[in-house]
Amino acid sequence: MKTSLLICVTSLGLAASLAAAxxxxxxxxxxxxxxxxxxxxxxxxxxxxxxxxxTGKVSFDPANPxxxxxxxxxxxxxxxxxxxxxxxxxxxxxxxxxxxxxxxxFELTTLAGAKTANNVTSAIATGKFTLKGVxxxxxxxxTITYLPDAFGKRMNKPEIxxxxxxxxxxxxxxxxxxxxxxxxxxxxxNTEIKLSLxxxxxxxxx
Amino acid sequence: MITGFRLMRKSAFRSIxxxxxxxxxxxxxxxxxxxxxxxxxxxxxxxxxxxxxxxxIAFTTYENRFVPGIDVLGAGVALAAFFFxxxxxxxxxxxxxxxx
Numbered sequence: 001m002k003t004s005l006l007i008c009v010t011s012l013g014l015a016a017s018l019a020a021a022x023x024x025x026x027x028x029x030x031x032x033x034x035x036x037x038x039x040x041x042x043x044x045x046x047x048x049x050x051x052x053x054x055t056g057k058v059s060f061d062p063a064n065p066x067x068x069x070x071x072x073x074x075x076x077x078x079x080x081x082x083x084x085x086x087x088x089x090x091x092x093x094x095x096x097x098x099x100x101x102x103x104x105x106f107e108l109t110t111l112a113g114a115k116t117a118n119n120v121t122s123a124i125a126t127g128k129f130t131l132k133g134v135x136x137x138x139x140x141x142x143t144i145t146y147l148p149d150a151f152g153k154r155m156n157k158p159e160i161x162x163x164x165x166x167x168x169x170x171x172x173x174x175x176x177x178x179x180x181x182x183x184x185x186x187x188x189x190n191t192e193i194k195l196s197l198x199x200x201x202x203x204x205x206x
Numbered sequence: 207m208i209t210g211f212r213l214m215r216k217s218a219f220r221s222i223x224x225x226x227x228x229x230x231x232x233x234x235x236x237x238x239x240x241x242x243x244x245x246x247x248x249x250x251x252x253x254x255x256x257x258x259x260x261x262x263i264a265f266t267t268y269e270n271r272f273v274p275g276i277d278v279l280g281a282g283v284a285l286a287a288f289f290f291x292x293x294x295x296x297x298x299x300x301x302x303x304x305x306x
Contacts, residue, residue, distance in 0.1 A: 033261070035266060045245070048253075050253075082250065083249055083275075084251075150261075153260055154259075166262075198264065200263060
């Protein structure tokens with residue numbers, strides 16, 4: 001009797017610990033929606049584009065969103081602006097030098113002031129942002145939306161179980177801080193680059 | 207006779223250049239207007255915003271088509287101005303005033 005009770009309690013404890021375990025979300029989106037939008041003012045119009053080569057993993061615990069960790073990578077060569085000549089300049093030696101700096105990364109170190117309501121967590125993410133080989137610590141206000149059991153619906157295959165995690169955030173960097181034409185062409189192209197992140201990670205359940 | 211022929215050729219060439227300038231000017235403005243009168247730089251791909259239904263994420267896709275911008279319009283107007291200026295090089299010489 002005692003043995004049965006012990007097994008029962010142990011099983012329940014194990015199930016509870018598994019249920020509370022952080023979930024790993026993969027940000028290589030099977031639907032190809034993930035992108036970071038960027039924009040910087042210039043003489044005639046803002047130079048705006050997207051970077052769609054997003055990969056990375058984020059570990060999120062719905063019971064403890066403040067403990068979220070992870071890393072998002074962006075393939076530099078995936079940056080696109082509508083004008084192909086500008087695109088060449090952007091990826092070339094003078095600007096991002098994509099062949100030498102193939103990835104732009106953000107590594108989340110801490111999530112402060114996390115407040116959760118209806119599966120949406122607002123917080124300030126602190127992390128290491130690497131661009132053109134320069135790493136700096138930045139703070140980004142983010143919202144994290146946890147969508148349990150939404151993976152199958154999104155893939156139009158309701159029989160597949162799994163969760164989704166949507167990260168949203170906006171921040172501004174100064175291009176000169178990352179060695180992008182520091183002190184040059186400031187009258188033609190603004191020094192500030194606005195970045196807007198809206199990406200979804202998937203955690204299908206086998 | 208030869209001088210008259212040269213005068214006629216110069217005059218005709220001048221007219222062709224002036225007409226070319228006018229055509230280029232009107233053509234480039236018309237082309238720019240017809241293609242959407244985009245007041246920014248020319249675009250080789252046009253961004254289209256879509257929304258992912260489940261997540262609500264607004265994402266951008268690109269249509270591969272050319273939209274002329276201010277740079278194309280400026281180049282057209284500059285070319286028209288060049289043709290027009292060139293036409294002045296083929297002015298017919300003014301007849302000398304008759305001596306009393």
